[in-house]
Amino acid sequence: MAQYTRVSGSVGLITLQSPPVNALSAAVRQAIVDSMQRALSEPEVKSVVICGQNGLFSGGADIKEFRGQMSGPPLIPMIHAIEASSKPVVAAIEGIALGGALELALGCHYRIAHSKARVGLPEVTLGLLPGAGGSQRLPRLIGVPAALDLITTGRHVTAAEALKFGLVDQITDHNTVNVAVKFAQRVAGQPLDARRISTYPCLSPPDVDVLFEEVMQRVRRTARGAIAPIACVQAVRAAATLPYNQGMERERELMATLSTSGQTRALQYFFFAQRAVGRWSMPSGARWDTSKPRPVHKAAVIGLGTMGRGIAVALAQAGFSVVAVETQEKQLMEAKQAISGMLERGAKRRGVAPALDKINYGCNIQSVAHVDLVIEAVFEDMALKKKVFQQLSAVCKPGTFLCSNTSGLDIDQLACQTRNPELVVGMHFFAPAHVMKLLEVVYGPKSSPLAVATAMQLGKKIGKVSVAVGNCRGFVGNRMLKPYLEQALFLLEEGATPEFVDQVLEEFGFAMGVFRMSDLSGLDVGWKVRMADGLAVPNPTTGQATRLRQGRRYSPLGDLLCEQGRFGQKTGRGWYQYNKPGSQVAKPDPWLHSFLDEYRAWHALVARRIDHQEVLERCLYSMINEGFRILEDGIAAGPEDIDVIYVFGYSWPRHRGGPMFYATTVGLNKVLERLEHYHQAHPDVPSLQPCDLLRKLVASGSPPIQKWREVIKKVRSQL
Ligand SMILES: C/C=C(\C)C(=O)SCCNC(=O)CCNC(=O)[C@H](O)C(C)(C)COP(=O)(O)OP(=O)(O)OC[C@H]1O[C@@H](n2cnc3c(N)ncnc32)[C@H](O)[C@@H]1OP(=O)(O)O
Helix, strand or coil: CEEEEEECCCEEEEEECCCCCCCECHHHHHHHHHHHHHHHHCCCCCEEEEEEHHHCCECCECHHHHHCCCCCCCHHHHHHHHHHCCCCEEEEECCEEECHHHHHHHHCCEEEEECCCEEECHHHHHCCCCCCCHHHHHHHHHCHHHHHHHHHHCCCEEHHHHHHHCCCCEEECCCHHHHHHHHHHHHCCCCCHHHCHHHCCCCCCCCHHHHHHHHHHHHHHHHCCCCHHHHHHHHHHHHHHCCHHHHHHHHHHHHHHHHCCHHHHHHHHHHHHHHHCCCCECCCCCECCCCCCCCCCEEEEECCCHHHHHHHHHHHHCCCEEEEECCCHHHHHHHHHHHHHHHHHHHHHHCCCCCHHHEEEECCHHHHCCCCEEEECCCCCHHHHHHHHHHHHHHCCCCCEEEECCCCCCHHHHHCCCCCHHHEEEEEECCCCCCCCEEEEEECCCCCHHHHHHHHHHHHHCCCEEEEEECCCCCCHHHHHHHHHHHHHHHHHHCCCHHHHHHHHHHHCCCCCHHHHHHHHCHHHHHHHHHHCCCCCCCCCCCHHHHEECCEECCCHHHHHHHCCCCEHHHCECCCECCCCCCCCCECCHHHHHHHHHHHHHCCCCCCCCCHHHHHHHHHHHHHHHHHHHHHHCCCCCHHHHHHHHHHHCCCCHHHCCHHHHHHHHCHHHHHHHHHHHHHHCCCCHHHCCCHHHHHHHHCCCCCHHHHHHHHHHHHHCC
16 A cells, blocks of 8 residues: 655655555555654654655545545555655656645645656545545646646646646756655755745735735636536635635635535546546447457548548547548649648647648559458438448558548448448548547448447557447437437427527537527538438428328428528537627527517417526437437447446536436436426437336436446446
8 A cells, every 4th residue: 555665775766556546545545644653753864855656746635535434544644744844755757646636736845746746735626625635736836827727727747847847946957766765865854934825925926916816716717517617716716815724624615625525426426437537338248348359550541521531630649640631632732722721730739740740642542452440431411431441441542440430320230331341340530630639430340349449449549539339320429419409499399599598508518508509510411421321301392291290200301491591600600699690699689589480380389488407308308318229229338338428528517427427317207207208298209208217227226326227237238
């Protein structure tokens, strides 16, 4: 847990030992307390160094311990005792010092970091604040503005940046522990009063009130309802305005509120969910730990529209050689210019050289003959995609993985066009593909574990959070979006406005409400899909029948807007009006309101008052219900996969854990009961009919989300 040794005669070395990240578990904390006592009691020991084993200082408090009753010595008195020590204590920081680990280092009298180390206070990302004195010591050490930045964002900083802030005293390229031991020998016996950060005054800029007001406004704007970032600002404000002891008391009060909040439970769940999706499995039993990926050195992107360009940039920035293909010369030149601009801007932001030479451009599909993996990103049209896959299968060297960036078409149909369907998977990126973190890796019935493992690994290498999902219309993300969009349209028919629906969803925490999001994505995209499905019929005969299609309730509202050329932001008109095409400032549109009135009158619909609760329940519960169906069908292996997809791909507020976790916070029985209520009111809307898995989970006492997989297994084995 922590090893105590004496080195160089006079230095007590405490090595934290708790794989994988030397988290400060109860046992580790106890061992630190015991080791410190030993070091203080041994007269030969003149100074102390604290380090972590395996080149890693520590990942902070043990997040797994947050679930139960805390035991062992608490962090705050332990850190105070270190700071109060009569012998100098030096933190030797290798790898990472995060959260409680950095707070521990702040209690030490000196901090020496390896040049490749990263430090930070990421507690805010877990719905907490640096509650072991970090919110009070950090501003005293590095100043209020820098501390506010680090504490409210939770970002990790490099050793070089930490040195600039004065957060560490020295950085080294050599063995950090050896350097720290020599340093500890040098400072032994020197006075320590000036090294105890808690005794420092907190130096604030003269306009400190203005600063806090500005930061608070920014944080409220970006927090989307999360409470931790706000508490972080309040804690730092206490450091800036109160004596240390009173500041610590304020930190304790704020922490008490946060640590019992539903938000921290959601964020802790999400922390582990993000890691769980890497341990993917397929219904065949193939798994992440038994399926080896094949290395990819050279990749190709076919089709250089918005998505293809983003994918090419993501690959090149991660160091892959890329062949970028667009068959029309003019489009190829435009794409080349756009991609170069994206690479240059990205490189400028990251302070590196642009990876322009990583991409070779071509008009001919033959140019992909020697790549290891191809990502097709042509227009979302099955016939076109099939043709491309036939060509790829003929052109590519044996063993090339063929991937499609379709957002919902049948992967199996594409696989059937090739000689090696086992090498075909979907790689569904999200726009803009070089920015958005999510990647759905879609396996069809013929996809091999090798192909899935390779796509998952490629996703990781290009910095994506990759989630393996099964093949069905819309996969996980877009399949669940369908009932959500559908309910939003029905709510308009029944009396709501786009502004009201969006306001409710944005207050819930979505970055954008459903209508603003649709305007941004372009209304024509879904219209084309609905036309291809025979749902949207241009200028259909009007009347009641138009609201019932293919045996279920249908709202043609989106189709009617498209028929008027209202495609959203790009045309300056959609569910909102914009000053000009391309503008992002959405304004309520009186035309749209009259159009809705006329539409309702035409269909003899009487507008009624729709409240906040109904908007949330119908939009979210119908989506969650589809999530349960997806689990029942085995399209997602577990609820964590769905939640990670929704947070990273669809701006679901992270502090609510994802839609499936949210269902547990509402209560599965309540979700079931409300779905039953709405389905009774709208029997022609199948997405409101509660699915079997939800009923079974409720019948089995609504087990915690971590236990759902067992119930799912049982339900699926009965199918
Ligand atoms: C009050 C609150 C206080 C005082 C706190 O300290 S809150 C904790 C603050 N610390 C953090 O938020 C750090 C969280 N961890 C990470 O950011 C990363 O895990 C890492 C940078 C430390 C390492 O990243 P990486 O190399 O990519 O590895 P993984 O993320 O996959 O993690 C490996 C396994 O370690 C588990 N882990 C990581 N950190 C902790 C932790 N603090 N407590 C418990 N377990 C931790 C992680 O879950 C992985 O295990 P598996 O889930 O794969 O079993």
